[in-house]
Amino acid sequence: MLSIVIPVWNDPAGLARLLPSLLPLPHLARIIVVDDCSDTPVSPRTLNLPHLEGEDRVLWLRSDVQRGAGHARNFGLAHVTSSHVMYLDSDDTILPDLAALITELLAAPAEAFDFCLFRHVESRQRSKGQPGPLPLDQFHWDLAAIGDGPRGLTVAQATRLCRVSAYPWNKIYKTAFLTGNGIFCTEIPVHNDVELHWRSFFCARRICASDRLCIEHFVHEIGSRLTNRRDSNRLRVFEALAALRQACETDGDLMITFGDALIEFYLNLFRWIEKRLDPGERLVLRDRATDFLLASIDRPAFRLLAAKDPVLAGRVNDFLERGVL
Secondary structure: OEEEEEEEOOOHHHHHHHHHHHOOOOOEEEEEEEEOOOOOOOOOOOOOOHHHOOOOOEEEEEOOOOOOHHHHHHHHHOOOOOOEEEEOOOOOEEOOHHHHHHHHHHHOOOOOOOEEEEEEEEHHHHHOOOOOOOHHHHHHHHHHOOOOOOEEOOHHHHHHHOOOOOOOOOEEEEHHHHHHOOOOOOOOOOOOOHHHHHHHHHHOOOEEEEEEEEEEEOOOOOOOOHHHOOOHHHHHHHHHHHHHHHHHHHOOHHHHHHHHHHHHHHHHHHHHHHHHOOHHHHHHHHHHHHHHHHHHOOHHHHHHHHHHOHHHHHHHHHHHHHOOO
16 A cells, blocks of 8 residues: 655645545555645645545644654654555646556565656646656656666666656655665755655665656746755755765765766756855855765775766866866
């Protein structure tokens, strides 16, 4: 059975649209709504969904103070009792292929996978008449050459698909895989899904993927959402990155397998954050990013990177020597 964890903060319209579409999904155990202290508490009454009153497949939780989506997802996961779990955002829309994928995954043997990655539609791409992921994500999917699936991944495919954007809602997990490996979201205001994404790839013994488009994710370019923050809260990303560095220090094989993908992710993430920071915070980001990279890439790791991807190694040098992202 599958549980779906949905953090929500001040988005009653999105949640009211999403919830009814989830109830017909096959193998649904429970929908866990975690209200991150919205101004108006979410409930069947406030969402104008009276038919959900008494619906035992929907669990309503609420934080006493706003802690962010990472805490909300962890809070929800603690209440999951089903074999499988997935995360959605309140403004996501499910697509028809999700039901088919759920049916296939839950019919698979228990040892078949730890998590399954699937494609999504990005709202900005749909607006251009190109429904699918962002171009760079689609590039990685194309190189991985995954069919409708779900298909088990080779190491080469896994090290390609770990490069897709670090989202929490493009995967279906075995619950025991997350809890048994202590894989959670970092409880920071933004970038809380970085640790969840990468540690899933680090810890998984069996990963599968499907080329199906299962979710449409909406991007809000402006507004008061946490994702639009431009202040020093963005710098708390290093709390999530510290967990990745610790994992690589504990298991040296991770840098051998994922090192080039991980370093590429670091550089791209720093560049993405820099564009969204207030000017006064950009120098702080560069200083902290420099310290982080120097602590994360020792000489053997850099030699390995230079052999595997000399262009990427050059990007690292450019940043460390000239601050060019």
